[in-house]
Amino acid sequence: MIESGIKKVGNDLVFSGVQPTGNLHLGNYLGAIKNWVDFQNSKKCIFCIVDLHAITVSENRKKLDEYSKEVAAAYIASGIEPKKSTIFVQSNVKGHSELAWILGCHTPIGWLNRMTQFKDKAGKNKEKAPLGLYSYPVLMAADILLYKSNFVPVGEDQKQHLELCRDIAQGFNRSYNTDFFPIPEPIITGAATRVMSLKDGKKKMSKSDPSDQSRINLTDSNDQIIKKIQRARTDSLPFPENNKSLEDRPEVENLINIFASISEKPSENIIKEYSGNDFKSFKQDLSDLLISKISKISNEMKKLLSDHVYLNSILSDGAKEAKEISEKNIKEIKKIIKFYI
Ligand code: TYM
Numbered sequence: 001m002i003e004s005g006i007k008k009v010g011n012d013l014v015f016s017g018v019q020p021t022g023n024l025h026l027g028n029y030l031g032a033i034k035n036w037v038d039f040q041n042s043k044k045c046i047f048c049i050v051d052l053h054a055i056t057v058s059e060n061r062k063k064l065d066e067y068s069k070e071v072a073a074a075y076i077a078s079g080i081e082p083k084k085s086t087i088f089v090q091s092n093v094k095g096h097s098e099l100a101w102i103l104g105c106h107t108p109i110g111w112l113n114r115m116t117q118f119k120d121k122a123g124k125n126k127e128k129a130p131l132g133l134y135s136y137p138v139l140m141a142a143d144i145l146l147y148k149s150n151f152v153p154v155g156e157d158q159k160q161h162l163e164l165c166r167d168i169a170q171g172f173n174r175s176y177n178t179d180f181f182p183i184p185e186p187i188i189t190g191a192a193t194r195v196m197s198l199k200d201g202k203k204k205m206s207k208s209d210p211s212d213q214s215r216i217n218l219t220d221s222n223d224q225i226i227k228k229i230q231r232a233r234t235d236s237l238p239f240p241e242n243n244k245s246l247e248d249r250p251e252v253e254n255l256i257n258i259f260a261s262i263s264e265k266p267s268e269n270i271i272k273e274y275s276g277n278d279f280k281s282f283k284q285d286l287s288d289l290l291i292s293k294i295s296k297i298s299n300e301m302k303k304l305l306s307d308h309v310y311l312n313s314i315l316s317d318g319a320k321e322a323k324e325i326s327e328k329n330i331k332e333i334k335k336i337i338k339f340y341i
Contacts, residue, residue, distance in 0.1 A: 052091050076304055093323050196250060198214050201254050255283075262290060
């Protein structure tokens with residue numbers, strides 16, 4: 001896995017995606033979207049709005065169209081430029097479902113049984129969980145391999161899915177004695193690869209957490225950000241003096257990581273700057289930083305969301321570009337399998 005610094009290889013293609021489930025939060029931004037921006041100048045980038053993944057959970061099957069536009073607006077407001085990158089909605093390009101079926105036929109059930117996200121999401125009621133939730137990682141592999149992607153920038157929670165995608169690509173290549181699929185590299189980078197809940201440092205910051213206080217949403221007002229950071233859980237100990245004194249202090253470590261990621265300063269420098277103080281001035285400065293970053297994004301999102309014609313044209317152009325690449329690859333894949341074409 002590449003943790004930082006990307007080496008240039010053959011067909012430099014970057015692919016990633018976010019589900020349109022509403023409430024885009026700081027974890028999505030720091031763990032994923034923020035890291036996409038820099039790729040645009042050196043590589044072909046494809047950023048997808050993965051609505052087929054969203055419908056694997058019944059509560060998400062609402063407002064898909066509205067939330068898809070919200071994700072598109074968040075991409076653009078965060079610095080993804082439609083002139084440089086392809087932005088589109090997954091269900092608009094049929095190759096994703098087609099390749100998911102093909103890859104599913106090449107994926108042993110034993111590999112899927114290891115996926116922890118399915119176990120977490122299905123909970124105790126596994127028998128009632130939809131088949132799509134179980135095969136979610138195969139669809140994700142299809143997204144990536146459909147474009148023969150080389151790099152996939154994601155948050156840490158996607159690591160296991162990316163490992164499966166590599167196994168699927170290698171398995172397919174082996175079965176057909178080909179090197180058609182590149183083996184994609186996960187890019188899990190930055191100071192905040194796993195942003196935790198503001199209320200519980202052992203839980204991931206998530207859209208599905210019932211408490212809105214647990215996360216900073218990209219649409220939060222300045223007042224909401226200030227209140228959420230003020231109320232964010234810390235502990236009764238003083239501000240840490242070095243990285244070692246962060247052990248067993250997950251909430252404090254999380255806030256320092258967020259600070260480091262937004263300010264683009266190493267966490268050691270932040271610890272040095274605030275050690276010996278209480279958390280008040282640190283939290284005030286963290287709120288200021290978040291406000292300056294998030295308010296720019298949310299204001300831009302509001303502007304974009306009021307211009308449906310513009311957003312629709314970006315998504316329609318993006319789908320056209322994605323179709324062009326994917327249809328060519330699907331044809332090649334069918335030839336490799338020796339389908340009648
Ligand atoms: P989703 O919508 O759940 O998350 C989108 C991206 O945000 C990252 N992320 C986080 N990063 C750090 N801390 C957090 N608390 C946090 N929460 C979310 C995720 O790691 C992800 O990068 N399965 C993917 C969507 C997907 C995809 C793909 C990604 C479908 N096909 C192909 C890459 C390539 C997901 O869970 O999205």
